[in-house]
Every structure is written in C-alpha cells, then in structure tokens.
Amino acid sequence: MRIFVLLLVCLIEIAYLQTVRAERVPNQLTRAEEISGWQSLFDGKTADSFRNYRKQTLNPGWQVIDGALTRAAARAGDIITKEQYRYFELSIEFKIAKGGNSGIMFHVEEGPGFAWFTGPEVQVLCNEAGKDEQKAGWLNQLYSPRKEAGRPVAATRPAGQWNHIYLRVSPLGCEVCMNGVRYYTFSLGDKSWEKRVAESKFAKQAKFGKAGQGHICLQDHGDQVAGRNIKIRKLAEDGTLPRAPVDGTLEIQGVPAFPDLQWEGYHPVDQDGNVAKQLRIRELTTARDVPGRLFAAAQSGVIYSFENQPDVQQARVLLDLSGRVRRWWDNGGNNEQGLLGVAMHPQFSKNGQFFVSYNHIDDNRTVISRFQISSSDPLKADPDSEQIVLEVPQPFTNHNGGAIEFGPDGHLYIALGDGGLRNDTQENGENLGTLLGSILRIDVDHPVKGKNYGIPADNPFVSVTGAQPEIFAFGLRNTWRIAFDRATGLLWCGDVGQELWEEIDVIEKGRNYGWSSREGSKPFSNRSGHPDFPHT
Incomplete structure (x- = not known):
C-alpha cells in the first residue's frame, strides 16, 4: 500500500470574523454558489423571473415586501418561473401566516385546469393552526417524513418564522429537506411513485407528474406567504453537476x-x-x-x-x-x-x-x-x-x-x-x-x-x-x-x-x-x- 500526498483544492466559504459576526445578505449568491452553478430567481427587489400561471404578467397581489416575494392580496393567483426545468436543485426560504396554506410545485405544464393537475407539490403550511392533516414539507398526498417515536419527523419552525426547503429532482433520485433535515426521497415514475399516485386524488389527472420538465410554481391558496433566497441549480441529464465548483488551477501535481x-x-x-x-x-x-x-x-x-x-x-x-x-x-x-x-x-x-x-x-x-x-x-x-x-x-x-x-x-x-x-x-x-x-x-x-x-x-x-x-x-x-x-x-x-x-x-x-x-x-x-x- 502507498501513501499519496494529495493536494485537494476545495472552494470553502469560511466566515471567520474577529469582531463582527453577521448573517449573509439575503437574496444574493455567494461566490461559491456562483461558480458552482446556482442561479438566483429573486433578487429581493423585482420578480422578473416569475409570471402568473397561464399569463404573461404578474398580478399585483404578488408584491416585494421587505426583500421577500409575498402573496399579499386577494386574487394573486399561482405564479410560475418563466423558464422550465428538468433536473435541478431548488433552495427557498418561506414564511407563512398563522393558519396559512401554500405550496411549491415542480414540472408544471400550462394547460386546461390548475397547476396542480400536472405538478407535484411540496406543502407549505402552518403546522400549528393549519386545517390540513398533512404538514409543511410533505409531498402532497404522496410522501411524508419517516417516523421517529411513532410520529413523522417534524422540523418546521412556527408561523411567522423563516423556514428553508431544499428540493432535488434528479434521475439519480429526488429528495426534500426541511430546515436541513431530510424528510424523504423518491424516484419519479418508479413502482412506488406510480402506486402512491394511483391511490391519491391525482389519479384522475392523466398528466400528473408525467411532464419530465416544466415550471416551478408558487401557489396562491388564499393566505399570506412570503419567499426569499430563491435559488436554483440545473443538473445535467445524468443528474450530476454541470461543472465543478473551481475558479482556478494550480501548477501542482500529486506524487507518491x-x-x-x-x-x-x-x-x-x-x-x-x-x-x-x-x-x-x-x-x-x-x-x-x-x-x-x-x-x-x-x-x-x-x-x-x-x-x-x-x-x-x-x-x-x-x-x-x-x-x-x-x-x-x-x-x-x-x-x-x-x-x-x-x-x-x-x-x-x-x-x-x-x-x-x-x-x-x-x-x-x-x-x-x-x-x-x-x-x-x-x-x-x-x-x-x-x-x-x-x-x-x-x-x-x-x-x-x-x-x-x-x-x-x-x-x-x-x-x-x-x-x-x-x-x-x-x-x-x-x-x-x-x-x-x-x-x-x-x-x-x-x-x-x-x-x-x-x-x-x-x-x-x-x-x-x-x-x-x-x-x-x-x-x-x-x-x-x-x-x-x-x-x-x-x-x-x-x-x-x-x-x-x-x-x-x-x-x-x-x-x-x-x-x-x-x-x-x-x-x-x-x-x-x-x-x-x-x-x-
């Protein structure tokens, strides 16, 4: 066996501040995120990456308030990204009003009916005062977190506080995390997926989860909800990163x-x-x-x-x-x-x-x-x-x-x-x-x-x-x-x-x-x- 001296060049974001310690500025990509392929869908000032479902404009019910894209008024309607995505990672922070209900859908196609006719939905809910039996982070009627002590894992913070959802859609497997806690994994179109869809209300929708690509949708369910730090990273057709997070090379070679x-x-x-x-x-x-x-x-x-x-x-x-x-x-x-x-x-x-x-x-x-x-x-x-x-x-x-x-x-x-x-x-x-x-x-x-x-x-x-x-x-x-x-x-x-x-x-x-x-x-x-x- 040999020991190799290797130089591992990693891009590491280190916040080491002697006298001032602060959070990152919301709605801005870090240098590490930029070079590893992340794109911002919301800059905290405008909502130019979104439009209403089946429209070319954005209804005034969606407003930018205190750096957050907010469903603030009635008849705001579901909004979708202008661009469509096949395989990707999505990172978003949300804040829901007490008793509120909303959702994040993916692979949404525009056609007759509602966005949820085609797009699977990650629930955005107030767990404490909500009327839905499901909870925030669950994949609507399809997947819920594993159980600990007989109950599904619950990692959501209360209404009025920011929560973070990570969603990965990939041929290598899909995943949802709530505030850093893995809730579940799934594979689009496999036997488990098809069985769950057949047992849900979505069985009546012939195109549900079938598109293979589509828009990201933020749902208007009649309640106030806000989103910030909305970021997406496209994945290659094989599910891997499109490029390595490297911004330079060194003239160094590892030798035994x-x-x-x-x-x-x-x-x-x-x-x-x-x-x-x-x-x-x-x-x-x-x-x-x-x-x-x-x-x-x-x-x-x-x-x-x-x-x-x-x-x-x-x-x-x-x-x-x-x-x-x-x-x-x-x-x-x-x-x-x-x-x-x-x-x-x-x-x-x-x-x-x-x-x-x-x-x-x-x-x-x-x-x-x-x-x-x-x-x-x-x-x-x-x-x-x-x-x-x-x-x-x-x-x-x-x-x-x-x-x-x-x-x-x-x-x-x-x-x-x-x-x-x-x-x-x-x-x-x-x-x-x-x-x-x-x-x-x-x-x-x-x-x-x-x-x-x-x-x-x-x-x-x-x-x-x-x-x-x-x-x-x-x-x-x-x-x-x-x-x-x-x-x-x-x-x-x-x-x-x-x-x-x-x-x-x-x-x-x-x-x-x-x-x-x-x-x-x-x-x-x-x-x-x-x-x-x-x-x-």
Whole structure:
C-alpha cells in the first residue's frame, strides 16, 4: 500500500470574523454558489423571473415586501418561473401566516385546469393552526417524513418564522429537506411513485407528474406567504453537476510520498486469495521534538512508525491495539469507529509518552489512553503501559469524533461528536452537561485527585453551573479531524455535516458552533439553541 500526498483544492466559504459576526445578505449568491452553478430567481427587489400561471404578467397581489416575494392580496393567483426545468436543485426560504396554506410545485405544464393537475407539490403550511392533516414539507398526498417515536419527523419552525426547503429532482433520485433535515426521497415514475399516485386524488389527472420538465410554481391558496433566497441549480441529464465548483488551477501535481513503503504484518491479499480489510490510515503525525520519524494510525487498531524519508521501505508496528479496539467493519452500515486518533506528547523524546483515542471493543465507549515507549526498544510501545485518562460513553456507533491533538499551550484537545444516529436525537450538541458534541481541553501533566488529568483553570466553562469543565468549545456534530496551524496557533476543525452543509471551523475558546439548532449559517430543524450561549 502507498501513501499519496494529495493536494485537494476545495472552494470553502469560511466566515471567520474577529469582531463582527453577521448573517449573509439575503437574496444574493455567494461566490461559491456562483461558480458552482446556482442561479438566483429573486433578487429581493423585482420578480422578473416569475409570471402568473397561464399569463404573461404578474398580478399585483404578488408584491416585494421587505426583500421577500409575498402573496399579499386577494386574487394573486399561482405564479410560475418563466423558464422550465428538468433536473435541478431548488433552495427557498418561506414564511407563512398563522393558519396559512401554500405550496411549491415542480414540472408544471400550462394547460386546461390548475397547476396542480400536472405538478407535484411540496406543502407549505402552518403546522400549528393549519386545517390540513398533512404538514409543511410533505409531498402532497404522496410522501411524508419517516417516523421517529411513532410520529413523522417534524422540523418546521412556527408561523411567522423563516423556514428553508431544499428540493432535488434528479434521475439519480429526488429528495426534500426541511430546515436541513431530510424528510424523504423518491424516484419519479418508479413502482412506488406510480402506486402512491394511483391511490391519491391525482389519479384522475392523466398528466400528473408525467411532464419530465416544466415550471416551478408558487401557489396562491388564499393566505399570506412570503419567499426569499430563491435559488436554483440545473443538473445535467445524468443528474450530476454541470461543472465543478473551481475558479482556478494550480501548477501542482500529486506524487507518491513513500512509493516503496510496506506495512509490517499487513497483506492486502493472502496466499489463498482472500482480500484483507482496508488498512485505513486515519492519522499521520509526528512528534514535535522527533521530526525525523512519522507515526501512522490504522483504524483497525495498529500504530506504525517509519522514517520520514522518501526512500523508506518499512513501517514497523509501534503498538497493536486491535484486540481492544472496536472493529469498524462490525458496525453494519456505520464505519466510523475504531482507532481514531494518536498524539505524541510535546516532550516525547524525553518521556516517551503518547496518547490514543479509540472505541472500546466491548461497548463502543470512547477511550483516551496514555502509553509509554518500551524501555528496551525505542521503536516499540509497551502494550501493558496503558493508563486510561478519560472514558466517554457513546450512545450510537457513529458521530464519535475521535481526533486528538496537543495545542501550543501543551494541553490535550479531544474532539467528540454528538453521539450519533441522525438529527442529534439526544440533543447533545448544545448541551453543556455532556462531553459529547464538544472539543475538550485537558492537562495530562498535572492530574487532580480522582482523575488522570487536570482541568486548565482558564477553561471557559469551569465556573458555569451544570457544565462539564473539560469543554473548550461546543455545538459540534461530528468533529472528524482537528489540527493546529503551526504558524498562527489557530485550531481548525472539520465538522462533518448532515444533508446539505459541511463545516470547516476555526475553534475559539467558549464558542457555540450551533449544532443542532444551526448548521453552517442556516437554522437546523426547529430547535432554539442554547439560551445562555448563542451560536457563533
């Protein structure tokens, strides 16, 4: 197996403001959206992309009010986009009046009858005071969210607040998300679709859902409703993006860093032709005071070391924890557990200490342990030297985080996810009473009574009633990787997103990064967030 040094050029929109933190300006595309193919259907000033259904003009009942396209007066009528769309992604924020009813239709054809005769409709409703048995985000009479605790998932915010709907129509599959929560997926024209249509009121409409392309329609159902940040991205005929979100190229080429490197004890295929599980190197690090040697951690539980030379041929086993570590291939569809982090002590050359983060083979719990290099062999660790520093129960087999790093201050930083499943079902992300969903900061050199570590006195929540004093920052979903910038000392974090957004965060002491009331710059579900420590 080879390790390749790759330069992954990504376009990342990072809002890192030292003194001013603000939301994006509504109805404007970001640079990232522009170069990745998104188009604005509404600029907050005019409704030039729309006209009324079966008309060439826009009725005065639709008005632009406070930067929102608003159904404000009677007889406004359904409006449609002037352009037709086949495969696309649609992003729209809506605000509905109390008791209100509206909808968003797609693949609408103009002909005799109403727009809903041809176009499937994503419901826009006031769930609390509405008269419809269906709820906002449901595909009218066809699809509803999956159930949790016996009831369909509900992520809509109350009437008078902004909600976000994401709709994808693609030959690869269609999807609807409400406030970042996936409600359902479907495939136009498959057996399930045809069966549901046949059992609905739309069975009488011969052209319902058959067009294959058409207009986007905003429905007038007699109630006030407003829309903003209305954006669409066309997809190619095969459902892929029409172009990559890249605005430049670099004259850089990836090359094998260690082309001859072999891993001690690992054989991709044995003598009988059986293919081994992937090695899955999850960490490649070095000791600050031993720059000539690299350490690599395989998710299966083995830590290797080798010389930091391009012609190196052998990676030797430093420590084999495979008998103590949860095997990632035993978790069904989840493959996020195992040996997830290793960090060498800042004084490694003097004390021979290093730390690991892994899921225990018995019960999934996260274990942070200290190990010691063998006194007889500097290239081997003593497997019996394990000192458990910290243990954290894990409710599920995903979103365990697991990265660990020593900071410039000499303290150990530990990244923990929200504990798993979907939608942060236990609401751990912004709960300061649990270690989950946080980045911890502990002192491994000065333990206090009853613990194998100490709490830095300047940790931000040491004096907060009910808070875990180890927490350095919180509101995180699944902090898969963290790293300190050697030049600036900034702590960077890759927080794995759910359906729509991925985050790269600069972690600051005491900050709330919003999960699970927010994801990125967007509200998530209908949660209100931490009352005392608002999101960053």
